[in-house]
Amino acid sequence: MDTETPRKIPPPPRKPLPPPPGGVVQPAVPAADPTPAPEPKSPIHIHLRDLHKSFGPKHVLNGLNLEVPRGESVVIIGGSGTGKSVMLKCILGILVPDQGSILVDDKETVGQSARAREAMLRHFGMLFQGAALFDSLSVWQNVAFGLIQGRKMRRDEAKDIAFTKLAQVGLGPEVGELSPAELSGGMQKRVGLARAIAADPDVIFFDEPTTGLDPIMADVINDLIVKCVKEIGATAVSITHDMASARKIADKIAMIYKGEIIWEGPADEVDNSGNDHVQQFINGSAEGPIQMEVLKP
Numbered sequence: 001m002d003t004e005t006p007r008k009i010p011p012p013p014r015k016p017l018p019p020p021p022g023g024v025v026q027p028a029v030p031a032a033d034p035t036p037a038p039e040p041k042s043p044i045h046i047h048l049r050d051l052h053k054s055f056g057p058k059h060v061l062n063g064l065n066l067e068v069p070r071g072e073s074v075v076i077i078g079g080s081g082t083g084k085s086v087m088l089k090c091i092l093g094i095l096v097p098d099q100g101s102i103l104v105d106d107k108e109t110v111g112q113s114a115r116a117r118e119a120m121l122r123h124f125g126m127l128f129q130g131a132a133l134f135d136s137l138s139v140w141q142n143v144a145f146g147l148i149q150g151r152k153m154r155r156d157e158a159k160d161i162a163f164t165k166l167a168q169v170g171l172g173p174e175v176g177e178l179s180p181a182e183l184s185g186g187m188q189k190r191v192g193l194a195r196a197i198a199a200d201p202d203v204i205f206f207d208e209p210t211t212g213l214d215p216i217m218a219d220v221i222n223d224l225i226v227k228c229v230k231e232i233g234a235t236a237v238s239i240t241h242d243m244a245s246a247r248k249i250a251d252k253i254a255m256i257y258k259g260e261i262i263w264e265g266p267a268d269e270v271d272n273s274g275n276d277h278v279q280q281f282i283n284g285s286a287e288g289p290i291q292m293e294v295l296k297p
């Protein structure tokens with residue numbers, strides 16, 4: 001041992017130690033860690049139970065049940081007007097269900113205080129249909145918006161994160177200074193995705209992430225969704241009509257019909273669901289049990 005190097009004297013042990021065998025110095029007993037171990041998190045990240053929502057006489061959600069496992073990607077498929085967006089708005093607290101329960105991390109969120117909801121929403125990221133960017137802000141300011149406004153992060157720090165997230169979705173720094181109006185639809189979706197992942201959320205919601213894109217750009221967005229969700233280890237809930245997208249991004253697929261989940265299962269079982277409604281939907285056929293409410297001329 002190098003006896004000439006000055007050494008830090010270890011703190012005295014809490015209990016007197018027995019004499020060191022053979023004169024070897026025993027390491028000090030480390031102090032017990034005062035921080036309690038984090039509570040184990042429920043394997044079901046979001047749990048919707050018996051959700052009902054009506055608008056006047058119109059029953060939109062009719063006892064909807066859904067479990068979203070932690071770290072998995074669940075895709076909700078279903079026709080227009082079946083209640084997909086209403087379901088999402090109930091989870092986000094934009095709409096209040098008439099009946100039922102929405103558990104996030106085992107905590108009831110229906111009827112929670114505005115402050116508790118704000119805290120919960122800080123862990124959520126959202127990619128809106130049509131990207132919904134602010135035209136008055138530059139691209140990087142859009143991505144950094146929630147960090148600066150919501151998290152009160154310093155502007156330069158938020159700007160650095162914004163450029164990192166833009167790079168993650170394949171957009172170079174030159175794009176950051178542009179205005180959203182100068183971007184194509186596919187680029188706007190990417191910026192929306194960068195904004196959704198900016199704060200490393202625990203849950204990301206995607207509303208129709210590929211609608212309005214050509215099939216190749218849609219596939220690029222699907223790949224980015226898969227990559228980003230994996231990288232940050234988030235739970236993902238997506239709504240889509242696009243079966244190619246659903247197959248690519250889903251671990252689990254659930255089909256909503258008339259405000260109820262009528263089938264759910266692993267994504268690779270959707271072709272053998274044995275459910276006529278699912279079959280008709282994935283084949284895009286006008287013939288079958290699903291009757292569209294189309295006003296006849």
Ligand SMILES: Nc1ncnc2c1ncn2[C@@H]1O[C@H](COP(=O)(O)OP(=O)(O)OP(=O)(O)O)[C@@H](O)[C@H]1O
Binds near residue numbers: 060082085
């Ligand atoms: N705020 C509201 N007030 C009244 N009715 C509403 C409201 N929001 C939704 N609805 C009705 O609820 C039904 C379901 O709407 P929702 O937006 O959930 O459909 P969706 O499944 O998302 O359809 P799409 O695929 O076309 O987006 C529709 O008939 C709609 O008119």
Ligand SMILES: [Mg+2]
Binds near residue numbers: 084085086
């Ligand atoms: Mg909708």
